[in-house]
Amino acid sequence: MALPLHHLKMTHLRLLAHLAETRRITAAADLIGVSQPTASRLIVEIEDILGQPIHERSGRGIALTVVGDALARRARRILTELQEATVEVSGLVSGDSGHLRLGSVTAPALGLMLPALRTLRLTHPNITADVTVAPSALLCQELRAGRLDLVLGRPSEPRDHEEFVTLPLDTEPVALLVRQNHPLAGKRDLVLPELMRFDWVMPADTSPLGMAMARAFRDHGMPPPRQSLTTASFLLTLTMVRQTNAIAPLARAVTDIFAGPEGGYATLDSPLQIDVGSYGLMTRQGQARTPALNRLIDQIVGQVPL
Incomplete structure (x- = not known):
């Protein structure tokens, strides 16, 4: 039996898409600019059109039913297509x-x-x-x-x-960043044991940079370095390096900006050849x-x- 989905309005689709994201009627209502009672009425209208429920209560929020979830995915696609249509038409008017x-x-x-x-x-x-x-x-x-x-x-x-x-x-080559007055700064032909004496600020093992670092150490037959901090925060990494003798692997595009007398950082002459890909x-x-x-x-x- 064909469902009368053509009776659904744009407001219904927007509400469905936001319900899938927020799992809360009040939050979805705010995102489409209506009151919570109005959003509840819209949900009833959708369920009347479909002839079956699209949501059920779950803890302090709601959970979409299988039907509700399927319709919400389609609603998001429709809204994205309409957004892109708006972009395309607007672009024809003014570039x-x-x-x-x-x-x-x-x-x-x-x-x-x-x-x-x-x-x-x-x-x-x-x-x-x-x-x-x-x-x-x-x-x-x-x-x-x-x-x-x-x-x-x-x-x-x-x-x-x-x-x-x-x-x-x-590609994304990697360099090792240290503070400008680090004991290894300016030294040539460093070897891995010298680097391993210091703490490191490392990315998560599952990140592209973390996996590239693991490969580099394996290629040299070395275990991962000891580390005092694991973080994805760029700001925290720079602060830790600036205030301690820690070593941090960062993309060379980043180290090229911060390394030098004015930046307060330096890069090491590392034996590691690291590339994130x-x-x-x-x-x-x-x-x-x-x-x-x-x-x-x-x-x-x-x-x-x-």
Whole structure:
């Protein structure tokens, strides 16, 4: 039996999508700009149209039924498509302004994204941007949901290769950062035992950098270094290195900015050859690109050595 889904309104779809995210009627109501009683009435309307429940009470929130969850996934896709249609049509009207929602892992954020945005700001001052710096897995989730227009990062799961278009850009070599007056700063031809005498600030073992570090030490037949701190926080890493004799592996794009007399940091002449691997410019399959986004992509790609 065909269900009369054509009776669903845009407000119904928006509420469904936010219910799947928040699992709370009040929170979903706030996100679509209606009161909680109105949201409850909309849920009743949806259930009347479907002829079956879409939610059930669960603790202090709600849980979507199988039917509700399936419809919420479709609602999110529909809303994303409509959002992209709006972007595409708006881009046809004007190519000199627009707002870009961007994501990047740390190294290309500093080495490619910020220089590209700085140039774009000079040539097209009415183009604005939000930049999220986070691990690739989180950025891919946001790109898939339509909350980001572009990501500089890596596919994090098999379906990313099917759902995203990835333009390879560069690799991410790693350097070892220390404070400027570190006992090993400036010394040449360091050997691993010298490095292992010090504490390290290390990324999580499961992160791309953590796995690259593990491979590098295995290649030298060495166990992982002792460490005083494991963190994904860039600020915490810099602070720990600045205040102690700890060693931190960071992308060379990062260390090149902070190392030197004015930055207060130095890089070590390390025997370790560490590379996190390649990253690329990622967009959704079939995504509508505005002129503003294309201009940014041209700026980013133009910085990559041939």
